[in-house]
Amino acid sequence: MRPTYLMESAPGALTIINGKEFIYFGGTSYFELHNNKEVINAAAEALKKYGINSSSSRTSYGTTPLLVQVEKEAAEFFDCEDAVYLASGFLSDIAAVQAFINMNLFDVIFIDEISHYSNNYAAKLSCKISHKFSHADPIDLEKKIKKNLKPRERPLIISDGIFPIPGKIAPLPDYLKIAEIYNGILWVDDAHAFGVIGENGRGTAEHYNLKSEQLYSGGTMSKALGGFGGIIPGRKEFIEEIKQSQTQYGSTPPPSSAAAASLTGMRILKANPQMRIKLWENAVRLKNGLKKLGIDVDDTNVPIASFSLSSYEKMRRLHEKLMEKNILIQLINYVGAGESGSLRIVVFSTHTAEQIDHLIFELGKHL
Numbered sequence: 018m019r020p021t022y023l024m025e026s027a028p029g030a031l032t033i034i035n036g037k038e039f040i041y042f043g044g045t046s047y048f049e050l051h052n053n054k055e056v057i058n059a060a061a062e063a064l065k066k067y068g069i070n071s072s073s074s075r076t077s078y079g080t081t082p083l084l085v086q087v088e089k090e091a092a093e094f095f096d097c098e099d100a101v102y103l104a105s106g107f108l109s110d111i112a113a114v115q116a117f118i119n120m121n122l123f124d125v126i127f128i129d130e131i132s133h134y135s136n137n138y139a140a141k142l143s144c145k146i147s148h149k150f151s152h153a154d155p156i157d158l159e160k161k162i163k164k165n166l167k168p169r170e171r172p173l174i175i176s177d178g179i180f181p182i183p184g185k186i187a188p189l190p191d192y193l194k195i196a197e198i199y200n201g202i203l204w205v206d207d208a209h210a211f212g213v214i215g216e217n218g219r220g221t222a223e224h225y226n227l228k229s230e231q232l233y234s235g236g237t238m239s240k241a242l243g244g245f246g247g248i249i250p251g252r253k254e255f256i257e258e259i260k261q262s263q264t265q266y267g268s269t270p271p272p273s274s275a276a277a278a279s280l281t282g283m284r285i286l287k288a289n290p291q292m293r294i295k296l297w298e299n300a301v302r303l304k305n306g307l308k309k310l311g312i313d314v315d316d317t318n319v320p321i322a323s324f325s326l327s328s329y330e331k332m333r334r335l336h337e338k339l340m341e342k343n344i345l346i347q348l349i350n351y352v353g354a355g356e357s358g359s360l361r362i363v364v365f366s367t368h369t370a371e372q373i374d375h376l377i378f379e380l381g382k383h384l
Contacts, residue, residue, distance in 0.1 A: 022034050022035060023035055026052075027046075027052035028044045028049070029041065029051075029365070030049065030369070032044075037343070038343065039343050040343060040345070040372050041345050042368075043345050043346055043363065044363060045209065045363060047240060047296055047320055047365055048212070048241060048282075048286065048292050048365065048367070050242065050243025051243055051278075053243060053282075056243050056281045056285070059277040059278060059280070060274035060275070060277045060278045060281075062277065063274050063276065064273055064274050066273070067083060067273035068273065069272055070273055072269060073269065074265065074269060074270075075260070075265045075266070076265055076266035077266075079269065080270070083273055087102045087280045090283050091248050094218075094286075097252065098256070100248060100251070101248075101249050101256050101260050101265075102238075102248055102270070103246055103248070103259075103264060103265075103268075104269065104270060106135070106247040107135040107138075107247070109206070109235035109236065109249050110138070110204070111138060112247070112262060113235050113249060114139040114204065115139075115142075115143070115259075115263075116258040116259045117202065117233075118143060118145070119258055120254075120255070122171070122173070123201055124145070125170055125171075126143065126148070126172070127147075127149075127150055127158060127174050127175070128140050128148070128149055128174075128175040128176070129149070129152055129153065130149040130150065130152050131182075131352050132176055133177055133208070133352060134352060136176075136204075136206050139175070148161050152185075152353075153176075153185055153188060155188055155192060158174065162195065166199065171200050172201035172202075173204060174195065174203045174204070175204050176192060176203075176204075176205055177205070177207075177208070177209070178221030178222075179209040179213070179319055180209075180353055181351065182321075182323050182349070182351055182352070182354045184209075184314075184315060184319040186221060186319060187221065189221055189222065189225050189232075193227060193229055196232075202231045202232075203229075203231060203233065204234070204235075205220075205235075206234075207220040207221055207234045207235065208236040208237045209236075209240060209241075209319075210224070211236040211248070212240070212282075212286055213240075213241050213319070213320065214319065217290070218287075218290075218293055220236065230252070233249075233251055235248065235249035236248060238279035241286070242279055242286065244276070244278035244279025244280070244282050245272075245275035246270075248279075292366050293366070295366040296318075297318035299320065299364045299365070299368050300318045301318060303320070303362065303364045303376075303377075304317075304322055307362075309377070311384075312324045320364045320365070321361065322361070322362045323359040323360060323361040324360055332348055332357070332359075335360065335383050335384065336360065339376075339379055339380070339383070342375075344375070344376055346361065346362045346376075347360065347361040347362075347363075349361050
C-alpha cells in the first residue's frame with residue numbers, strides 16, 4: 018500500500034507535507050499563485066460578496082458578474098473572440114468534443130496513446146469510432162488516418178499540448194497540416210501549457226506561432242493560472258455552442274473564490290511577463306543539471322522532467338532518500354509514466370537557484 022501524503026500548506030517552493038516542510042518539486046502551481054496574497058485576498062473578498070457559489074446553473078440565475086469577468090479576461094489573455102469558464106479542467110475536453118459533434122465538424126477520432134484521461138473520456142463519451150496513434154508521432158497518425166478514415170470522413174485529432182509526465186511538447190504544426198489535408202480539426206488539451214509557454218503564455222499554439230480555424234484548445238485555471246476550473250478560449254460560434262450546452266445548463270459554475278482567484282491570476286501573469294521568463298530559466302537550470310547526471314530530458318523550457326530507473330523499488334528508495342533531505346519529487350503512476358511509474362520533477366518560478374542545485378546534488382549522490 019502506497020503512503021498517504023497530506024498537504025498542510027499552500028503549494029509552493031516550500032510546502033508542508035505530513036507536518037514537515039519540504040523543498041517541493043511535486044506539483045503544478047508553476048508560479049506559486051495559489052499562495053499569492055493578491056490572489057488569496059481576491060478570493061476572500063469574492064466569498065464575502067457572492068457567497069460560496071451562485072447555486073444555480075449559468076442558463077438560469079447562476080451567472081454572476083464575476084464569472085462574466087473571468088470569461089472576458091480570458092478572451093483578452095488568449096487574444097480571441099470569447100471564452101467559456103467551466104466547473105473543472107477535466108470537463109473542458111468533454112465539453113469541446115460534444116460541441117464539435119453538435120457543430121458537425123468531424124466523424125472519427127484519432128488520439129495520442131498517452132493523452133490525458135480527460136481526453137480519453139471525451140473520446141469515449143462521444144460514441145464516435147476512436148483510434149490511438151503512437152505518442153507524439155505525426156507519421157503514425159497519418160498512417161492511422163489513411164488506414165481507418167473512409168472517403169468524405171473527417172478526423173478529429175486529439176492531443177495534450179504539454180504531456181504531464183514527460184513534459185514533451187506535442188508537434189502541433191505537423192498535426193495541423195494533417196488536419197487540413199483531411200478537412201479535419203485538431204483539439205489540444207493545454208492544461209500544462211496555458212500560462213507557461215508561448216511569448217504571452219497563451220499555450221502550445223502560440224509557442225509554434227500557429228493560427229487556424231481548424232485548431233482548438235482548452236485547459237485549466239488550476240495550474241499556472243492560480244485558480245480553479247476549466248477554460249476554453251476561441252471563436253464566438255464555438256464558445257456559444259458550449260455556453261448553451263448541457264455542460265453549462267446541467268451544472269453549477271465554479272465557486273466564487275475560484276473565479277476570483279482565476280481572474281486575479283490571469284491579470285498578474287499578463288502584467289508580469291518576467292515571471293514566465295524566470296520559470297523558463299529555472300526549467301533550463303533543472304534540465305541542464307539532470308543532463309550532467311546522465312538523465313535524458315527534452316531540451317525545452319517546459320518546467321517538467323521525468324525519468325525512470327530499472328525497477329519501482331529503486332525509484333522508491335531514491336524518493337525516500339530525497340525526502341530524508343527535505344526534498345520532495347513525485348514517484349508517480351500516471352498515464353505516460355510507464356509500467357513501473359516514473360520519478361517526476363516540476364520546477365516553479367519561485368524556486369531559487371540554490372534549491373534547484375541542492376536537488377541535483379542530492380540526486381547525484383543517490384542515483
